[in-house]
Amino acid sequence: MPREYQYPFELRHLVYFREVARQLHYRKAAESLAVAQPALSRSIAQLEKEMGVDLLNRTRRRVELTTAGRAFLERVEPLLRALAAVPGDIQALAGGQAGHVRVAFTGLAMATVLPGILREFNRRYPGIKVELNESPTSAQLESLKNGEIACGFFHPDVTAPAGFSTKLLLQEKNGVLLPAEHKLAKAPKLRLRDLADTPFVMFPRAHNPGFYDRVLAAFQSAGVTPRIADEVWPRANAIGLVRAGLGATFMAPSEAKQLPEEVAFRPLDGPAPESRLVLGWRKDAPTDPALGAFLVVAGAATA
């Protein structure tokens, strides 16, 4: 009874027919296909019966395609070829030799761990394409939920957001980045309260309310009410503003490794906000080998 797909044949019939149509000779075709000739005869006959159409004109001595047979071959052959390519492609994809991962990151990630990860990942999985886009923490969490990205480098609150796995990559007490000509730029040590008069460049609060508020709290505990000169994004623009002398900004020491001219990085004594960089992904993420490979390289496999 369930002998009825909407197809009056099986893949086997098509492959058999194709071979006979190519060779125009049952015995040779049978040999190519590694079946006995009678099996071929019957398969073709069955195909013709199911289709209700004669595909081959066979006298006892000669085999030739009918018009319908030729049309059938022309229609079927490209489909068979396309279908033959599918398993290999899928296996490559499942084996992590192909595919793509969509990864989001913040400026801090790009300034620290990300370049090394990307270089190593590209070395080990040259077939997997990484699609990168810079995106603030809040947007990344949203994109992860939607499945728009597979994983992200972002800055969570101390309590990791629910539903995500995270791997801590960086946790550092922030220093300050100052314009080079700032009066404190050469001071050996700085405390937060020294910066009461200095305008600060921040990121838009909506991008990461938790961290934003921790920064404000740090000022508060130092007895200072900070002046927010501007809120800019992406991160590179914040550094640009500092360079232009418009104010200072917080910065993790790791991020201060290579800096442009005209700015100076100074660590902070006493209370200061902490930057935490994690790699996060959906706990229930479907088995995505490309993501898995990326997590392995990012050293987050265990989490």
Added chain:
Amino acid sequence: MPREYQYPFELRHLVYFREVARQLHYRKAAESLAVAQPALSRSIAQLEKEMGVDLLNRTRRRVELTTAGRAFLERVEPLLRALAAVPGDIQALAGGQAGHVRVAFTGLAMATVLPGILREFNRRYPGIKVELNESPTSAQLESLKNGEIACGFFHPDVTAPAGFSTKLLLQEKNGVLLPAEHKLAKAPKLRLRDLADTPFVMFPRAHNPGFYDRVLAAFQSAGVTPRIADEVWPRANAIGLVRAGLGATFMAPSEAKQLPEEVAFRPLDGPAPESRLVLGWRKDAPTDPALGAFLVVAGAATA
């Protein structure tokens, strides 16, 4: 042992998988496919095993596609859809509800029998497209051999060419087509020898050496050596030249039914060349239902 096409699956597996992937529910999918649920489970499991790739992530309660599964579905679905359309199309083609016939013809055919045949054919087989092209006899025979055309309306020698079936459609003693102002245009009766001074418009000899030579022989037997004004093709141009007053040309009475102004048709008394129009096709033509249909309409079915 012959369990190895280059495909690790059968059409059945693909159809089953597609349905499960759509419904994400084995029981419902099984119902849609009119199989029992266990059969589905096993087919999918077998597909995954043969592919060596997990396509579905199934907890006991929820079914979802893996990344590989989604890619597989995307690759396979259009192929399945394309394949589903094939049998119907082929059946239509074999049943004569679709397809095309390539038909060649000469000017005489188009001026006499062809329009009626085409009208009737189009009425009875609206799905079959007729591809027409005007072509001289010799070229038609070549095209028939090559299979470039399925049948042709042409002018054979008395002995039909070998390997072809033909049906005689027209056999007429030619008259002459003259410019209206020609001195003989109003003569009640003409004989070939009256035309000794009149230049003649012919077709290139290579187009039909047999007929060409029969024309010359007719002149010869009338004691006349004709003056060939020009050899032109296709036929309409010959009539054009007559109209322009450059000479006369031979013409079958049937062809003279509707004529432009400025020309006059006159029958010939005594010896005159004969035009024979036949419909011809390869005797060993493979069963082409479209051709068969055309031959039936052209009244050549019996031959």
Added chain:
DNA sequence: GGTATTGATACTCTCTCGGCATCACAGACC
């Protein structure tokens, strides 16, 4: 905690498919 739902398993049966042997027929060859 009980119940219902859902996918997986166990077992059996059927029937298809493939192999082997053989047939029937058409060309080829002498």
Added chain:
DNA sequence: GGTCTGTGATGCCGAGAGAGTATCAATACC
């Protein structure tokens, strides 16, 4: 023209795949 060779079709049989029924195990829901 008779014989032989090669070709596709057919008959028969056995193995095995696939489907069905019954049932299990796990999980979500009340």
